[in-house]
Structure formats: structure tokens, C-alpha cells
Amino acid sequence: MTPSKSRLAVAIATLGRPETVRENLDALSRQTRPADIILLSVTGPEDVPDDLEDHVIVIEGTKGLCAQRNRALNALEGKADYIVFFDDDYVPSKFALEGMVNFFDANPDIVGMTGHVLHDDIKGPGMTYENATKIVEAFDKNPRPKPRVLKEVDDLYGCNMAYRANAIGDNRFDEALPYYGWLEDVDFSNRLKKHGRLVHTNAFSGVHCGVKSARSPGVRLGYSQIANPLYLVRKGSMRRSKAYTLMSRNLLANHVLTFRPEPWVDRWGRVKGNWLAFGHLVSGKLSPEYITRL
Structure with a gap:
């Protein structure tokens, strides 16, 4: 297969969890198809791990998931064909980025997709990075399933949602949803349906740890x-x-x-x-x- 020429950016908005960010970056370093850009949208140096690699871009600004994601979109404008938003506690399969790029390339009518979540502890006490990694590694040892659309959806799950950049255009997350921006993923993705399909796919997978630190009252x-x-x-x-x-x-x-x-x-x-x-x-x-x- 000819390598894709499409550019992929990973955007991570984070607040007060530098160790979780470090774990996320470690998982991204194992990808079979590395990201062209990894961007951290933070509120200050305290959100960033000390041993950050030179190729990771950091932008700072006011607190709030929607505001932080919007700064990422502004910074990435014209620099990527596909943009994926990962939560800082999402641990992707090592084939995740490769899978989403290939699936976008093969399906030009799809403007946004969310992957197969192997385990989601958002409603539980929170899973450790070590346990999440074990789940992902066990999954990656199996033959990869044929990429397909599991179902068409009205909106995408914010912990792992990928978009075609030209469909995003000047659309931005609604900053009237402050702080953690609950349901910002539903609002943003639903507004892009007019440009094409939103899907749940098995083309990429991962674990959402559901880390409970730095959460609101x-x-x-x-x-x-x-x-x-x-x-x-x-x-x-x-x-x-x-x-x-x-x-x-x-x-x-x-x-x-x-x-x-x-x-x-x-x-x-x-x-x-x-x-x-x-x-x-x-x-x-x-x-x-x-x-x-x-």
C-alpha cells in the first residue's frame, strides 16, 4: 500500500494532569503511523510534563475545554488534513492513527468518526494507565478486523473523535459551555453533519481511563x-x-x-x-x- 500523504494532527486539551499527559504521549510514541503534529492546549506550564519532547507543540491560554480546543483548531488551521481530539486519559491502540488516516482516505464522504472503545471507566473509579495499556496490548496481538462503519451516528464521543479538517472550516466549539464543556462533543460534531457522514467505526480503538483528578464539584x-x-x-x-x-x-x-x-x-x-x-x-x-x- 502506498503511504498516505495526508497530514494528521493530534490535539489534547488538558488541565492539571501532567502525569496523565506524559502517559498519553508515551502511548502516542508507539504508533505505527506517527502523528505529523501533536499539540497540547494547556492553561500554563503546570499542565505540562517536565520531560516533554521537542516535537510536541504547546499553546497556553484561558481555562475551559471548549476554549482550549478552539485554540488548538486555530493553531492547526492549514497544517493538517485530519484532526483527532483525544482526552488526556485516552490510551490508543498502536494502530489507531494508521487506522483513522487510512479510513478517512478510503471514505471521502465521512467527515467525522469515533473509534471502538475497548474499555471506558468514565462511570467507574478510573483505570490506571498500566491496566489500560495491558488491555490495548492484548487487543493489538490479535489480527486486526477489517475496517468498517459500525453505525452512522448523530454525534461523536469526545474522548476519541477525528475530523476531516476541511469539514471543520471555521466551525468552533461553543464557549458558552464553560469549564469541562459537558456535551460540547455532541454540539460540535452534530453541526458538521451537513458536510458528510459521522460514524462509529472499528478502524481505530483505545481505552478511556476516566481519570478522576482535576474534575469539577x-x-x-x-x-x-x-x-x-x-x-x-x-x-x-x-x-x-x-x-x-x-x-x-x-x-x-x-x-x-x-x-x-x-x-x-x-x-x-x-x-x-x-x-x-x-x-x-x-x-x-x-x-x-x-x-x-x-
């Missing part, structure tokens, strides 16, 4: 669990039925699990945030940006 997430879906419904980037299902599930989980909360989840804080948001909905003050005041 439960009341903020609880508020966002109500405010953000309703905001996206008004924007037209989320179906009303999906928003209501998402809110209902989170409300039920938060209230039921307050009786036996997980050690890594502030369930009481989430419940408080849920009801604060409903109060603001009734009074007409509901806004995703209110969490900056909490």
Missing part, C-alpha cells in the same frame, strides 16, 4: 446535566427526545445513588445542581454559563 455537573441539553435543543444541535432521555437518566441515577453514593462521585452535589437548574428554568435564568458562579 458535583453541583456544577449537576447543573450542566439540565442546562446544557436544553441549551443544545434550543440551538438545534440535539434532538429533544435525546435531551429528555439524557436528563431523565441522570436525574434518576443522582437521586437513587445518593443513598449509596460511589466514593468518586459527589451525588449530593449533582442533585443540588439538578434542582438549582430546574429553579432557574422556571424563573427564566437557566444558562450553561451559570456554573462559573458556583
Whole structure:
């Protein structure tokens, strides 16, 4: 096979987890097809590991997932054909970047894709890098499956989402979703559907560790669990039925699990945030940006 001439950039927005970033970069160093650009979007030197390689680009600015990802897009404009956003605690298969480039090259009608997540501990206590690496290495020893579309989707999963750069154009993440920008991946990817297909594919794989350090208080997430879906419904980037299902599930989980909360989840804080948001909905003050005041 003739090597692809397409340029691939990996963008990682991170805050307060330099050791996690180091682990992510170690995983990227093992790729069969290296990234042409690795860019870290950070808030300051404290977010960056000490032993950073010279080829990794670092840009600094204000805190917030959407703002940090937007700075990455601005910095990468005209420098990449494909851009993949990895969470800093995502451990990719060593074939991941090779797989996504080849799949994009072979499917020009696909503008965005999310890969097969071998294990996702975002709802658990968080997986160590060592255990994630064991899962990935065991997966990589098996014959690789034929790359295919598993299903077409309305939006992509933010921990591992890859885009065709020319489809992104001047689209940017919505900075009205502050801090961790809950559902920013849904909003951003859904707005690109007009340019082509969004798919879930087995062309690349990895593990999402779900690291719990540097996360926000439960009341903020609880508020966002109500405010953000309703905001996206008004924007037209989320179906009303999906928003209501998402809110209902989170409300039920938060209230039921307050009786036996997980050690890594502030369930009481989430419940408080849920009801604060409903109060603001009734009074007409509901806004995703209110969490900056909490």
C-alpha cells in the first residue's frame, strides 16, 4: 500500500494532569503511523510534563475545554488534513492513527468518526494507565478486523473523535459551555453533519481511563446535566427526545445513588445542581454559563 500523504494532527486539551499527559504521549510514541503534529492546549506550564519532547507543540491560554480546543483548531488551521481530539486519559491502540488516516482516505464522504472503545471507566473509579495499556496490548496481538462503519451516528464521543479538517472550516466549539464543556462533543460534531457522514467505526480503538483528578464539584455537573441539553435543543444541535432521555437518566441515577453514593462521585452535589437548574428554568435564568458562579 502506498503511504498516505495526508497530514494528521493530534490535539489534547488538558488541565492539571501532567502525569496523565506524559502517559498519553508515551502511548502516542508507539504508533505505527506517527502523528505529523501533536499539540497540547494547556492553561500554563503546570499542565505540562517536565520531560516533554521537542516535537510536541504547546499553546497556553484561558481555562475551559471548549476554549482550549478552539485554540488548538486555530493553531492547526492549514497544517493538517485530519484532526483527532483525544482526552488526556485516552490510551490508543498502536494502530489507531494508521487506522483513522487510512479510513478517512478510503471514505471521502465521512467527515467525522469515533473509534471502538475497548474499555471506558468514565462511570467507574478510573483505570490506571498500566491496566489500560495491558488491555490495548492484548487487543493489538490479535489480527486486526477489517475496517468498517459500525453505525452512522448523530454525534461523536469526545474522548476519541477525528475530523476531516476541511469539514471543520471555521466551525468552533461553543464557549458558552464553560469549564469541562459537558456535551460540547455532541454540539460540535452534530453541526458538521451537513458536510458528510459521522460514524462509529472499528478502524481505530483505545481505552478511556476516566481519570478522576482535576474534575469539577458535583453541583456544577449537576447543573450542566439540565442546562446544557436544553441549551443544545434550543440551538438545534440535539434532538429533544435525546435531551429528555439524557436528563431523565441522570436525574434518576443522582437521586437513587445518593443513598449509596460511589466514593468518586459527589451525588449530593449533582442533585443540588439538578434542582438549582430546574429553579432557574422556571424563573427564566437557566444558562450553561451559570456554573462559573458556583
